[in-house]
Amino acid sequence: MPELPEVETIKRDLEKIIAGKKIVCVCVHNPLVIRQPSVEKFKKGLTGATIKKILRRAKVLILELDNKKSLVIHLKMTGQLVYPGDAKKSRVSFYLSDGKILDFNDQRLFGELRLLDDWRSLKFIQGLGPEPFAITLSVFKQMLARKKTKIKPLLMDQAFISGIGNLYAAEVLFRARINPERSSNSLKSKESQVLYQVIREVLREAIRCGGSSVDDYVRLSGKKGNYASQHMVYGREGQLCMECKSKIKRIALGGRGTYYCPQCQK
DNA sequence: AATGGGACCTGCGCGC
DNA sequence: TGCGCGCAGGTCCCAT
Numbered sequence: 001m002p003e004l005p006e007v008e009t010i011k012r013d014l015e016k017i018i019a020g021k022k023i024v025c026v027c028v029h030n031p032l033v034i035r036q037p038s039v040e041k042f043k044k045g046l047t048g049a050t051i052k053k054i055l056r057r058a059k060v061l062i063l064e065l066d067n068k069k070s071l072v073i074h075l076k077m078t079g080q081l082v083y084p085g086d087a088k089k090s091r092v093s094f095y096l097s098d099g100k101i102l103d104f105n106d107q108r109l110f111g112e113l114r115l116l117d118d119w120r121s122l123k124f125i126q127g128l129g130p131e132p133f134a135i136t137l138s139v140f141k142q143m144l145a146r147k148k149t150k151i152k153p154l155l156m157d158q159a160f161i162s163g164i165g166n167l168y169a170a171e172v173l174f175r176a177r178i179n180p181e182r183s184s185n186s187l188k189s190k191e192s193q194v195l196y197q198v199i200r201e202v203l204r205e206a207i208r209c210g211g212s213s214v215d216d217y218v219r220l221s222g223k224k225g226n227y228a229s230q231h232m233v234y235g236r237e238g239q240l241c242m243e244c245k246s247k248i249k250r251i252a253l254g255g256r257g258t259y260y261c262p263q264c265q266k
Numbered sequence: 267a268a269t270g271g272g273a274c275c276t277g278c279g280c281g282c
Numbered sequence: 283t284g285c286g287c288g289c290a291g292g293t294c295c296c297a298t
Contacts, residue, residue: 001290002292110293124294256292
């Protein structure tokens with residue numbers, strides 16, 4: 001499931017490899033993923049356009065075009081961008097001026113593609129909380145103090161802080177030694193500070209590794225990211241904690257699988 | 267206001 | 283063998 005580090009990795013890959021190229025043809029194999037506007041307008045608006053700039057906001061990719069429009073991509077859970085692709089399993093294929101294909105794959109069809117005049121006014125974008133790297137420790141502390149929600153669902157709340165999903169929420173809470181069920185405003189000053197620091201460290205290191213390849217995530221090249229080897233709790237139910245050797249537990253929080261070490265995380 | 271559940275989807279692994 | 287079921291999780295939407 002692509003979260004901030006995975007989307008940032010794809011963004012950087014796109015910047016290196018796709019920026020400056022022209023879309024000569026768009027083939028929509030499954031119209032379900034085209035959310036806005038109509039498929040016909042989507043194709044028409046993209047055909048002949050050159051990709052100028054690649055941006056990321058939270059888990060959203062934005063490809064700004066030379067015709068003032070932007071291709072906005074949310075990969076959701078199983079979305080992939082692959083180049084060069086073969087159009088075999090893709091939901092949408094972008095044929096580029098270099099004769100190669102940029103494929104949008106998405107097994108579960110949760111992904112969303114939009115072609116917009118102004119991506120910043122998209123409701124989802126408007127509702128996003130700050131990027132983790134854009135806030136100071138004191139602001140983060142204030143944000144936590146104002147909420148009494150359980151800390152793990154709160155970290156995943158895109159309106160609170162944007163870009164963190166189920167996997168990284170679990171990993172940062174383990175490293176901060178905070179129980180995922182703790183209420184946000186119960187965190188001591190020192191705990192908030194550690195949490196702030198580990199969020200930055202974990203996200204930065206995950207980006208450096210090209211993201212976590214669990215489930216379907218791959219980089220633009222189709223290669224896997226390397227951060228999964230550094231997971232301490234995610235997906236490790238019943239296995240031994242790497243710190244204390246007790247068993248990693250899995251509970252449901254906000255309807256989501258939540259992995260943690262009951263011994264280390266208090 | 268905050269929380270919980272279902273919906274959207276598909277493929278996989280499980281038990282029978 | 284093969285079937286049905288639950289589950290995976292990002293986000294929206296509705297109900298409480």
